[in-house]
Amino acid sequence: MSKQELKVLGRSDDVGACCSGLLTAPLDEDQAAELAKVFKALGDPVRLRLLSMIASRAGGEVCVCDLTPAFDLSQPTISHHLKLLRQAGLIDCERRGTWVYYWLVPEMTDRLAGILTRPAGEPLPARTAPAGAAS
Amino acid sequence: MSKQELKVLGRSDDVGACCSGLLTAPLDEDQAAELAKVFKALGDPVRLRLLSMIASRAGGEVCVCDLTPAFDLSQPTISHHLKLLRQAGLIDCERRGTWVYYWLVPEMTDRLAGILTRPAGEPLPARTAPAGAAS
Numbered sequence: 712m713s714k715q716e717l718k719v720l721g722r723s724d725d726v727g728a729c730c731s732g733l734l735t736a737p738l739d740e741d742q743a744a745e746l747a748k749v750f751k752a753l754g755d756p757v758r759l760r761l762l763s764m765i766a767s768r769a770g771g772e773v774c775v776c777d778l779t780p781a782f783d784l785s786q787p788t789i790s791h792h793l794k795l796l797r798q799a800g801l802i803d804c805e806r807r808g809t810w811v812y813y814w815l816v817p818e819m820t821d822r823l824a825g826i827l828t829r830p831a832g833e834p835l836p837a838r839t840a841p842a843g844a845a846s
Numbered sequence: 847m848s849k850q851e852l853k854v855l856g857r858s859d860d861v862g863a864c865c866s867g868l869l870t871a872p873l874d875e876d877q878a879a880e881l882a883k884v885f886k887a888l889g890d891p892v893r894l895r896l897l898s899m900i901a902s903r904a905g906g907e908v909c910v911c912d913l914t915p916a917f918d919l920s921q922p923t924i925s926h927h928l929k930l931l932r933q934a935g936l937i938d939c940e941r942r943g944t945w946v947y948y949w950l951v952p953e954m955t956d957r958l959a960g961i962l963t964r965p966a967g968e969p970l971p972a973r974t975a976p977a978g979a980a981s
Contacts, residue, residue: 733894733897733901734898734901734902734950734955735901735902736898736902737895737898737899737902737916738894738895738898739895740891740895743891743892743894743895743898746891746894747888747889747890747891747894748889750885750886750888750889750894751886751889751890752889753882753888753889754882754883754886754887754888754889755886756875756878756879756881756882757878758882759868759873759878759881759885760872760873760874760878762868763868763869763871763872763873763878766868766869766870767869767870767872781872815869817964820869820962820963821962821963821964823958823962824959824960824962824963825959827955827956827959828955828956828959829952829955829956
């Protein structure tokens with residue numbers, strides 16, 4: 712499961728050809744489609760809160776039973792959001808008896824952080840938007 | 847315009863309280879809502895390709911007239927996607943005569959990279975998903 716989902720952004724040896732280029736070279740259509748799935752999973756407030764709760768938990772994992780009470784949402788809705796995060800390769804899980812336990816896949820957040828990081832040493836442009844800038 | 851949009855993630859002095867905590871502390875509802883808007887803007891293949899084309903352009907800016915031919919989409923559709931990236935604070939623009947020129951707002955991608963970066967020195971967990979993991 713997790714191996715397949717991690718292929719969304721390729722294994723680490725693919726990253727150079729794929730997604731490290733977001734800020735350094737134009738993405739092709741396939742690269743953009745794969746990467747957009749992961750960002751789309753992050754583009755929802757409930758999923759971001761779930762991810763932050765899972766990622767910041769001491770001990771590294773969270774029972775779904777500890778996640779649900781923080782939201783005014785049904786268990787199936789929470790499970791759906793967790794499924795989307797898992798399909799994006801951002802979290803993984805294990806069922807133990809009644810409950811499912813979730814943890815962060817740090818390789819994926821590391822990868823996203825990497826593709827959003829400018830090449831080393833590149834300064835911020837001094838540019839500022841002039842008055843009257845238009846869309 | 848750009849100042850207002852950058853408030854999506856707050857100024858740099860707010861980042862500590864807001865978004866650097868994605869992996870280190872649970873986000874509250876307001877923080878998650880603001881941050882989700884930016885990730886949602888990235889959650890589309892066309893917008894990711896546009897962003898990568900703008901970010902990687904030597905000279906730091908791109909005429910919209912150089913972006914449109916790369917897509918099998920109408921000019922208004924491209925402009926709509928560019929508007930969403932601009933509203934998310936990821937790019938900014940200036941009109942000069944007939945054309946609009948776009949450039950990356952690197953402070954925003956830096957900020958996203960920062961909130962997706964684990965605290966310094968934190969090792970990757972040795973964890974692997976066991977067979978039979980369930981959703």
